Amino acid sequence: xxxxxxxxxxxxxxxxxxxxxxxxxxxxxxxxxxxxxxxxxxxxxxxxxxxxxxxxxxxxxxxxxxxxxxxxxxxxxxxxxxxxxxxxxxxxxxxxxxxxxxxxxxxxxxxx
Amino acid sequence: xxxxxxxxxxxxxxxxxxxxxxxxxxxxxxxxxxxxxxxxxxxxxxxxxxxxxxxxxxxxxxxxxxxxxxxxxxxxxxxxxxxxxxxxxxxxxxxxxxxxxxxxxxxxxxxxxx
Numbered sequence: 001x002x003x004x005x006x007x008x009x010x011x012x013x014x015x016x017x018x019x020x021x022x023x024x025x026x027x028x029x030x031x032x033x034x035x036x037x038x039x040x041x042x043x044x045x046x047x048x049x050x051x052x053x054x055x056x057x058x059x060x061x062x063x064x065x066x067x068x069x070x071x072x073x074x075x076x077x078x079x080x081x082x083x084x085x086x087x088x089x090x091x092x093x094x095x096x097x098x099x100x101x102x103x104x105x106x107x108x109x110x111x112x
Numbered sequence: 113x114x115x116x117x118x119x120x121x122x123x124x125x126x127x128x129x130x131x132x133x134x135x136x137x138x139x140x141x142x143x144x145x146x147x148x149x150x151x152x153x154x155x156x157x158x159x160x161x162x163x164x165x166x167x168x169x170x171x172x173x174x175x176x177x178x179x180x181x182x183x184x185x186x187x188x189x190x191x192x193x194x195x196x197x198x199x200x201x202x203x204x205x206x207x208x209x210x211x212x213x214x215x216x217x218x219x220x221x222x223x224x225x226x
Contacts, residue, residue, distance in 0.1 A: 042202050042217030102155035
């Protein structure tokens with residue numbers, strides 16, 4: 001059973017375009033994280049959101065946690081080739097240790 | 113440099129071989145994790161160690177055997193693997209402090225089973 005569904009699975013866009021990636025679940029999470037993974041490397045944390053309705057900005061990236069803490073979105077403005085990579089969301093049900101469930105990822109390709 | 117180092121980066125082994133994957137973290141964290149990443153599947157959590165004690169074993173076959181001798185080192189011992197075990201194996205570490213702490217990943221070991 002996959003707890004987190006990411007969409008789209010693949011996205012190929014031109015430099016300068018905007019895009020949104022979605023991460024949805026029927027489960028409630030105490031926090032949700034977004035990672036980016038480049039070929040040959042491990043995932044690197046971009047942001048953690050913990051409060052329902054929370055919006056965080058990281059330069060051209062905007063992250064939102066749903067009010068019910070079941071879903072999240074990542075919006076990239078004016079995408080650049082350097083944004084190319086696999087974007088992963090990961091939700092934590094809560095507890096004393098970090099047990100995260102990962103989505104299957106969105107593979108983004110930004111063409112110059 | 114992520115602070116989490118995995119060796120080897122690539123490993124090719126036969127189904128009857130025994131090998132070990134190594135992970136070392138230099139971040140002072142007290143929890144370590146093994147994940148399996150296969151094509152077209154989400155990252156699968158395999159094992160979690162918190163304060164050197166195994167707290168999670170996600171129904172992983174016994175041909176995978178983890179070891180955590182101290183808070184900085186984590187091993188995954190492999191024995192009699194199957195072709196479907198070919199994948200990228202990622203190690204991560206984090207601090208245990210009320211949960212929700214970011215995980216820091218190594219760059220993984222790409223494992224191929226012949």
